[in-house]
Amino acid sequence: xxxxxxxxxxxxxxxxxxxxxxxxxxxxxxxxxxxxxxxxxxxxxxxxxxxxxxxxxxxxxxxxxxxxxxxxxxxxxxxxxxxxxxxxxxxxxxxxxxxxxxxxxxxxxxxxxxxxxxxxxxxxxxxxxxxxxxxxxxxxxxxxxxxxxxxxxxxxxxxxxxxxxxxxxxxxxxxxxxxxxxxxxxxxxxxxxxxxxxxxxxxxxxxxxxxxxxxxxxxxxxxxxxxxxxxxxxxxxxxxxxxxxxxxxxxxxxxxxxxxxxxxxxxxxxxxxxxxxxxxxxxxxxxxxxxxxxxxxxxxxxxxxxxxxxxxxxxxxxxxxxxxxxxxxxxxxxxxxxxxxxxxxxxxxxxxxxxxxxxxxxxxxxxxxxxxxxxxxxxxxxxxxxxxxxxxxxxxxxxxxxxxxxxxxxxxxxxxxxxxxxxxxxxxxxxxxxxxxxxxxxxxxxxxxxxxxxxxxxxxxxxxxxxxxxxxxxxxxxxxxxxxxxxxxxxxxxxxxxxxxxxxxxxxxxxxxxxxxxxxxxxxxxxxxxxxxxxxxxxxxxxxxxxxxxxxxxxxxxxxxxxxxxxxxxxxxxxxxxxxxxxxxxxxxxxxxxxxxxxxxxxxxxxxxxxxxxxxxxxxxxxxxxxxxxxxxxxxxxxxxxxxxxxxxxxxxxxxxxxxxxxxxxxxxxxxxxxxxxxxxxxxxxxxxxxxxxxxxxxxxxxxxxxxxxxxxxxxx
Numbered sequence: 001x002x003x004x005x006x007x008x009x010x011x012x013x014x015x016x017x018x019x020x021x022x023x024x025x026x027x028x029x030x031x032x033x034x035x036x037x038x039x040x041x042x043x044x045x046x047x048x049x050x051x052x053x054x055x056x057x058x059x060x061x062x063x064x065x066x067x068x069x070x071x072x073x074x075x076x077x078x079x080x081x082x083x084x085x086x087x088x089x090x091x092x093x094x095x096x097x098x099x100x101x102x103x104x105x106x107x108x109x110x111x112x113x114x115x116x117x118x119x120x121x122x123x124x125x126x127x128x129x130x131x132x133x134x135x136x137x138x139x140x141x142x143x144x145x146x147x148x149x150x151x152x153x154x155x156x157x158x159x160x161x162x163x164x165x166x167x168x169x170x171x172x173x174x175x176x177x178x179x180x181x182x183x184x185x186x187x188x189x190x191x192x193x194x195x196x197x198x199x200x201x202x203x204x205x206x207x208x209x210x211x212x213x214x215x216x217x218x219x220x221x222x223x224x225x226x227x228x229x230x231x232x233x234x235x236x237x238x239x240x241x242x243x244x245x246x247x248x249x250x251x252x253x254x255x256x257x258x259x260x261x262x263x264x265x266x267x268x269x270x271x272x273x274x275x276x277x278x279x280x281x282x283x284x285x286x287x288x289x290x291x292x293x294x295x296x297x298x299x300x301x302x303x304x305x306x307x308x309x310x311x312x313x314x315x316x317x318x319x320x321x322x323x324x325x326x327x328x329x330x331x332x333x334x335x336x337x338x339x340x341x342x343x344x345x346x347x348x349x350x351x352x353x354x355x356x357x358x359x360x361x362x363x364x365x366x367x368x369x370x371x372x373x374x375x376x377x378x379x380x381x382x383x384x385x386x387x388x389x390x391x392x393x394x395x396x397x398x399x400x401x402x403x404x405x406x407x408x409x410x411x412x413x414x415x416x417x418x419x420x421x422x423x424x425x426x427x428x429x430x431x432x433x434x435x436x437x438x439x440x441x442x443x444x445x446x447x448x449x450x451x452x453x454x455x456x457x458x459x460x461x462x463x464x465x466x467x468x469x470x471x472x473x474x475x476x477x478x479x480x481x482x483x484x485x486x487x488x489x490x491x492x493x494x495x496x497x498x499x500x501x502x503x504x505x506x507x508x509x510x511x512x513x514x515x516x517x518x519x520x521x522x523x524x525x526x527x528x529x530x531x532x533x534x535x536x537x538x539x540x541x542x543x544x545x546x547x548x549x550x551x552x553x554x555x556x557x558x559x560x561x562x563x564x565x566x567x568x569x570x571x572x573x574x575x576x577x578x579x580x581x582x583x584x585x586x587x588x589x590x591x592x593x594x595x596x597x598x599x600x601x602x603x604x605x606x607x608x609x610x611x612x613x614x615x616x617x618x619x620x621x622x623x624x625x626x627x628x629x630x631x632x633x634x635x636x637x638x639x640x641x642x643x644x645x646x647x648x649x650x651x652x653x654x655x656x657x658x659x660x661x662x663x664x665x666x667x668x669x670x671x672x673x674x675x676x677x678x679x680x681x682x683x684x685x686x687x688x689x690x691x692x693x694x695x696x697x698x699x700x701x702x703x704x705x706x707x708x709x710x711x712x713x714x715x716x717x
Contacts, residue, residue, distance in 0.1 A: 001024060001025070001167060001169075001433050001436055001437070001440075001446070002018065002022070002024075002025045002028065002029050002030070002033045002169065003018065003019035003021070003022020003023075003024060003025045003026075003027075003446065003544065003545065004016055004017070004018065004019055004029065004033060004036070004448075005017045005018070005019045006036075006037070006427070006451055008451060011452070012037075012041060013036070013037025013038075013040060013041065013427070013451070014037070015037075016029075016033065016034045016035075016036060016037055017029065017034070018033075019544065021544045022446070022544050022545055023444060023446075023544055023545040023546065023547040024169055024442070024444045024446065024545055024547070025169040025170070026169070028169045028170040028173070030162055030599060031599060031600045031611075031612060032599075032600065032602055032606060032612070035606070035609050035611050035612050036425075036426055036427060037427070038609045038610065038611055038612075039425060039426070039606070039609055040425040040426070040427045040428070040451075040452070042608060042609065043679075044409065044410075044608055044677050044678060044679055044680075045408050045409065045422075045425065046407070046408050046409060046410065046420060046422040046677075047422055047456070048060075048422065048456075049061070049062055049064070049065035049419065049420065049421055049422065050065075050410070050419070050420040050422075051064070051065065051068050051418065051419055052417065052418055052419075055675070057410070062456065062457060063475075065419055065421060066465055066469065066475040067475065068418070068419050069402075069404055069419055069466065069469050069475070070469050070474065070475060072375070072401065072402035072404070072418055072419070073085075073375055073402050073404075073469050073470060074469070074472060075401075076374050076375045076401055076402055077470070077471075077472045078472070080372075080374060081111075082110060082111030082112050082113065082470075083112075083113055083370070083371045084371070084372060084373060084374040084375055085110055085111070085112040085373075085374075085375045085377075085470060086112050086113075086114065086115055086116060086361070086364075086373050086375070086376055086377075087106070087107060087112065087115040087116070087376065087377040087378070087379060088115070088116045088117065088358070088361065088376060088377075088378050088379065088381050088383050089103060089115060089116070089117040089118065089379045089380070089381060090117075090118050090378075090379060090380040090381025090382065090383075090386070090605075091118040091122065091380075091381075091603065092380035092381075092605060093379060093380050094435045094436070095426075095433075095435075096380070096423070096459060097424075097429040097430060097431050097432075097458075097459075097511050098423075098429070098458050098459035098460035098463070098510075098511050099379060099380060099406075099423075099459050099460075099463070100325070100434060100435060101325065101434065101460065101511050101514050102459070102460040102463045102464065102487075102511070103379070103463060104487075105460075105463050105464045105467050105483060105484075105487055106377065106379075106463040106464070106466050106467040106470065107467070108467065109467040109468060109470065109471040110467055110470035110471055111470075111471065112470070114351065114354055114355060114356070115354075115355065116355065116356075116358050116360070116361050116383075117355060117358070117381075118358070118381060118386065119355065120355055120356070120357050120358045120702070120703055120704050120705060121288065121358055121386060121387065121388065121704070121705045121707065122284060122287060122288065122704075123164075123165060123284070123287050123704075124287070124292075124352065124353070124355070124699075124702040124703060124704040125286070125287045125292035125293040125295070125296040125297075125699055125701070125702045125704050126140050126165060126287060126296050127140075127353055127702075128293050128296075128339075128352060128353065128701060128702045129293060129296045129297040129300060129573070131331060131337055131353070132297075132336075132337075132567070132570045132572065132573065133297075133300060133561075133566050133567065133568065133570075134317075134558065134559050134560065134561065134566065135330045135331040135332055135559055135560035135561040135562075136326070136327055136329060136330050136331070136560055137326070137329075137353055138324060138326030138327060138438060139317065139327065139558060139559075139560070140165055140438070140439060141300065141303070141309070141310075141315040141316055141317050142165065142166045142167065142281075142315065142316065142317075142318060142439040142440065142441055143166055143279030143280070143281040143314075143315055143316075143441075144277075144279060144312060144313050144314060144315070144316045144441040144550070144551060145166075145168060145171075145174045145175075145178065145279050145281075145441075146168070146174060146177075146441065146442075146550070147277060147312045147313040147441075147550065148178060148183060148277050148278060148279040148313040148314065149178065149181065149182065149183035149184070149275055149276055149277055149278070149313065150183055150184050150185075150186075150271060150272065150275035150277070150278040150279070151175070151178055151183070151184075151185045151186070151278070151279045151281065152186050152188070152268070152272065152278065152279070152280050152281065153185065153186065153187050153188070153195065153199070153281050153282075154187075154188040154189070154205075154210055154281065154282040154283070154285070154286055154295075154299070155188070155189060155210060155282050155283050155284060155285020155286040155287075155289075155295075155708075156189075156195070156281060156282065156283030156284065156285065157189070157193040157194070157195045157596070157597055158171030158172070158195055159171065159172055159193060159194035159195040159198075159599065160193070160194070160195075160596070160597035160598050160599045160601075161283075161284075161597050164283050164284060165283060165439050166281060166283070166439055167318075167436045167437065167439045167440035167441075168440070168441070171195070172194075172195070172198055175195070175198050175199060176198065179200065184200045184201070184271065185198075185199040185200050185201075186199060186200060186201045186202075186203065186268065186271075187199045187201070187202050187203070188202075188203045188205050188210070188213075189202070189203075189204070189205065189285060190204060190205060190206065190207050190285075190594055190658070190659045190662045190664075190708075191594065191596065191622070191657055191658055191659070191662070191664055192204070192656075192657040192658075193596075193657070194599075203260055203264060203268075204259065204260075204659040205258050205259060205260055205659075206257065206258055206259045206588055206592075206659070206661075206662075207285075207289060207592050207594050207662060207708050207709035208289045208290050208291060208592075208706070208708065208709035209254070209257050209258040209259075209291075209583070210258075210282065210285075210286050210289070210291070210295040210298075211291040211294035211295040211298055211580055212249055212254040212257055212258055212291075212580055212583065212584065213254055213258045213260055213265065214295065214298035214299065214301075214302055215245070215246040215249035215254070215298060215580075216246070216249045216250060216251045216253070216254045216258075216265050216269075217251075217265060217268060217269045217272070217302060218242065218246045218249075218298070218301065218302055218305060219246040219247065219249050219250055219251070220251060220265065220266055220269035220270075221269055221272075221273060221302075221305060221306055222242075222243045222246065222305075224269070224270075224273070226269070226270075226273035226306065227239065227243075227305045227306070228305075228306070228307040229304065229305070229307065230307040230309075230311070231310070231311070231553070232304065232309065232310060232555060232566070235555065235556065235559070235564075235565055235566060236304060236565065236566045236568060237565050237566065237567045237568065238567055238568040238569035239305065239568070241568070241569035241574070242301060242305065242568050242569055245569065245574060245577055248581055248584075249581075249584075250262075251263075251265035251266050251269075253584055254584065256584075256587075256588070257583055257584055257586065257588070259588065259659070272302070272306050272308070273306060275308070276313070277308065277311070277312060277313025277314055278303075278306065278308040278313070278314060279303075279308070279313065279314055279315060280299055280300075280302050280303040280306075280308060280314075280315060281299070281315075282295060282296060282299035284597075285594070285708055286299065287699075287704060288595075288699075288704055288705055288706060288707045288708055289699065289706050289708045289709050290697065290698070290699055290700075290706040290709060291576070291579075291580055291699065292699035292701075292702060292704050292706070293573065293576065293699055293700075293701035293702045293704075294573065294576055294577070294580060294701070297573050300315065301568055303315040304566065304568065305568075309555070310553045310554070310555040311553050312550065312551070312553075316441050316551045316553070316554075317551070317554055317555060317558040318437065318438050318439055318440050318441065318443075318551060319443045319523050319551055319552060319554060320437040320438050320440065320443060320522060320523070321437060321443055321444065321445035321519060321522050321523065321524055321525075321534075321546070321548060322432065322433075322434055322437060322445060322515065322518035322519050322522050323495070323518045323519075323521045323522040323523075323525075324434060324435065324437070324438040324518075325434065325491075325518070326435070326438065327438070328491075328494055328495075330560035330561075331560065331561050331562055332560045332561060332562050332564070333560075335562070336562070337353065339351070339352050339353075339572065339701075340352075343356075344356045344360045344364065345364060345367070345369070345371045345372075346360070346363040346364055346367045347360055347363060347696070349698075349703060350703070351703075352701070352702050352703045355703065356703055357388075357695065357696075357698050357703045357704070357705060358383065358387045358388070358705065359387055359388045359389050359392075359393075359695030359696070359698075359705065360695075361373070361376075361383070361387070361393060361396070362387075362389070362392040362393040362395070362396040362695070363392070363396075365396040365397070365399055365400060366395075366396050366399060373400070374400060374401040374402065375400065375401060375402040375403075375404075375470075376397075376400050376402070376403050376404070377404050377405075377406070377466060377470070378403065378404070378405040378406070378407065378413060378414065378417065379405075379406045379407075380406060380407060380423070381407075381413065382411050382412060382413045382414075382603075382604045382605065383413055384397065384411075384412040384413040384416075384673075385411075385412050385413070385604045385668065385669075385670050385671075385688050385690060386603060386604055386667070386668065386690065387690060387695075387705075388645075388690050388693035388694065388695050388697070388705045388707060389645050389646075389690070389691075389693060389694060389695030390670075390688060390690040390691060390693075391645075391646060391691055392695065394412070397413065397416035398416055400416070402418060403416055403417045403418050403419075404417060404418065404419045404421065404466065405417040405419070405420045405421070406420075406421050406422075406423060406459065406462055406463075406466075407420055407421075407422065407423070408422050408423055408425070409605075409608065409676075409677065409678060410675075410676055410677035410678070411604075411676055411677075411678060412604075412670065412671065412673045412676055415673070415675040415676050421462050421466075422456075423458070423459040423462070424454050424456075424458060424459070425452075427450065427451040427452055428450055428451070428452050428453070428454040429450050429454060429458065430447065430448055430449055430450050430512065431447075431448040432445065432446065432447050432448070432515045432519075432536070432539070433446075434515075434518060440551075441550060441551040442547060442548075442549065442550050442551065443523065443524065443547070443548040443549055443550075443551070444545055444546065444547045444548070445519065445534075445539055445545060445546055446539065446543075446544075446545035446546075447515075447536065447539040447540050447543070448543075449543075458510070458511075460484075460510055460511055461480055461510075464478065464480050464483050464484065465478050465480065467483075468483075481509060484509040484510065485503065485509060488502075488503070488509060488513060488514065488517065489503065491514070491517055492517065495517075495521040497517075497520075497521065497527065497528055501528055502517070502528055505528075512536070515536055516535055516536040519534060519535060519536055519539070520533070520534075520535055523548075524548050534546070572701065573701065575701075576700055576701050579700065588661065590661075590711055590712075590713070591627070591661055591662070591663055591711070591712050591713065591714050592661065592662055592663075592709050592710060592711055592712065593641065593643070593662075593663055593664070593665060593689070593692060593708075593709075593710040593711075593712045594662060594663075594664050594708040594709065594710075595664070595665065595666065595667045595689060595707055595708060596622070596664050596665070596666045596667075597666070597667075598618055598666060600612040600613070600618075601618070601666070601668055602668075603667065603668040604667075604668035604669070604671075605668075607668070607669070607671060607678070607680070607681040607684060607686075608678045608679070608680045608681045609680065610680050613680060613681070613683075613684040617651060617684075617686075618666060618686075619650065619651075619665070619666055619669045619684075619685075619686030619687060620650065620651050620652065620653040620665075621639055621641060621650040621651065621652050621653065621663055621664070621665055621714075622653050622655050622657065622658050622663060622664040622665075623639075623652055623653070623654055623655070623658060623663045623664075623714070624654070624655070624656060624658040624659065624660040624661075624662075625654045625655075625656060626660045627658075627660055627661065627663070627714075628652065628654045631714060631715065631716070632716055633652055633654075633714070633715075633716050634652070634654075635652060635653065635654040636651065636652065636653075637651070637652050637716065637717070638650065638651055638652065638716075638717040639651075639652045639714050639715065639716060639717055640714070640715050640716070640717045641663070641665070641692060641712050641713075641714050642692075642712060642713045642714075642715075643692040643693070643694065643710055643711065643712045643713075644694050644711075645691065645692055645693055645694040645695070646691040646692055647691075647692075648687045648688070648689075648691050648692060649687065649717050650665060650687050663712065663714055665687070665689040665692075666686070666689070667689050667690065667707070669685065669686025669687055669688060669689070670685065670686060670687055670688025670690075670691070671684070671685040671686065672685035689707075690707070692710055692712060693705065693706075693707045693710055694710070697710065
């Protein structure tokens with residue numbers, strides 16, 4: 001979403017700067033954006049399809065690559081049917097020009113019963129709570145920090161992430177602006193992050209206890225008569241049930257568990273009640289913990305019952321320029337979700353929104369019998385590093401009969417593939433974001449032309465062709481244009497547009513046509529001539545973007561539940577409260593491990609860019625000096641960290657930024673595997689913290705991995 005100025009000389013990027021005229025970022029840029037030239041010119045990046053013969057790789061033509069896919073996949077489909085097929089989708093799909101818009105065209109025709117994704121290691125609790133409260137799993141409210149005077153930020157570190165499920169430029173600058181206008185920023189986290197350093201207050205909290213603390217704040221609001229719905233009166237149900245639910249969770253009763261003094265909890269509740277506009281935000285630290293769904297739910301509940309919801313400066317629904325594909329479904333049309341409609345074959349894990357924990361994939365590959373996974377399509381993911389209990393998955397991948405990867409690198413996962421189909425670099429395709437504007441509190445859109453031409457199939461074409469092969473058809477018979485026209489026609493019909501009216505307006509299909517559709521049917525579009533509005537051509541004529549203003553209150557329009565109301569207390573959510581209540585009497589014993597992000601990392605997929613990994617070692621175990629002294633572990637020494645899942649060695653960095661009893665390792669590292677083609681990453685290998693994450697340690701309600709709050713033992717190496 002950042003505006004870039006890209007300088008090219010002799011077909012090479014020589015400089016990338018922030019575009020000061022960009023209507024959104026106004027010159028702001030993080031290191032990841034400035035390094036796109038290095039990513040594009042990386043000699044390790046794949047640009048030609050690869051086939052593996054034994055341990056050797058060879059480059060082939062695209063026709064040979066798809067022919068090999070047929071040879072691998074068709075026998076599996078014929079002998080075992082679609083239940084032997086699955087896919088793993090990584091989060092780069094959300095940033096791709098093609099992948100997120102065309103994944104359905106691979107998955108749908110294949111008949112594969114379900115897929116795995118990075119979603120169950122990241123934000124699945126937010127998807128669960130959003131579909132229950134608002135009627136759509138991607139209708140996730142975002143904090144309007146540009147207009148707030150109080151920001152409570154829990155389990156998020158926008159200094160490193162830029163803002164996750166919260167699209168905003170220059171988050172630290174926004175914090176400074178809040179404070180400059182007399183507001184306050186409070187960060188709640190087991191670690192005093194760089195975000196906390198620029199805030200007014202840091203509250204250290206025991207990992208995994210955020211839900212109990214939020215219930216205590218809500219308890220105080222009810223107790224002191226500060227509950228108010230404001231303009232949402234009549235649209236919100238179940239206030240009585242929420243009051244009952246939080247009754248046992250007083251600030252005093254949760255103090256020992258959360259390690260937050262009762263007086264602090266009461267003060268924060270009072271500050272929220274007194275604020276004219278408060279933004280309540282909880283992110284990945286709340287999602288990927290054992291009570292992730294409860295914590296994610298209570299973030300929204302706190303905003304609603306304190307009157308800080310759906311108005312400027314509070315939690316608000318975006319009003320995006322491009323209509324998000326993810327917003328097409330609703331419980332008003334499809335009915336409320338039924339979680340647990342089926343269970344995973346081996347573990348018996350219940351499905352949630354069509355998926356089970358990503359850690360289930362390893363056992364589904366290894367366990368024989370009907371439904372055994374024999375073919376995996378890996379889309380822009382590195383699960384051999386990114387999935388909990390990753391050693392089990394790494395051991396399972398060689399047993400696949402067919403492993404096809406859509407990826408630009410020969411990495412720790414794709415080294416096991418039989419075929420790698422490379423996609424373009426970000427500079428080889430145009431771009432108009434679809435996903436992230438759905439979490440922005442300004443209505444902005446921008447079109448970017450490609451910097452370099454693409455002389456091979458784009459990812460959307462790869463997905464369509466693979467979808468037909470997975471359906472048992474021959475690649476030579478695939479009519480990509482016809483399938484694309486059918487997909488586009490379906491989208492038109494779903495939004496009340498006559499395809500016969502829209503199709504003749506285009507001389508070619510692909511994502512660009514879909515982008516134009518999403519703009520036209522969006523809040524500011526012309527609906528193909530039905531009203532005055534914008535089209536893609538307007539954005540092409542405005543390379544710095546078009547800004548249609550800040551978010552506006554729109555809960556009444558956005559909420560798409562069966563009765564149009566927000567029901568706060570679903571029985572599915574309340575059913576997990578006894579498990580949390582039982583924790584109130586539990587003592588905090590032993591060490592626990594949490595993860596961390598870094599400004600120059602993007603999970604595991606930018607560690608082969610030298611300018612992003614050079615300098616001080618970032619893959620260190622952060623530990624409070626008191627813990628170091630108690631365990632006889634010195635700064636700079638090596639420690640052994642062990643959990644029920646595994647044991648690894650890591651260099652230690654003593655720092656009072658950690659809460660005592662909590663240690664911290666970054667995720668996305670562990671690039672020391674043989675058989676990869678990641679020359680820079682291997683020089684900065686680090687260790688894989690997912691070797692310590694038990695695969696069955698998940699949030700009960702969502703199936704999301706609990707990679708924060710893992711019980712560990714730490715000893716000198």
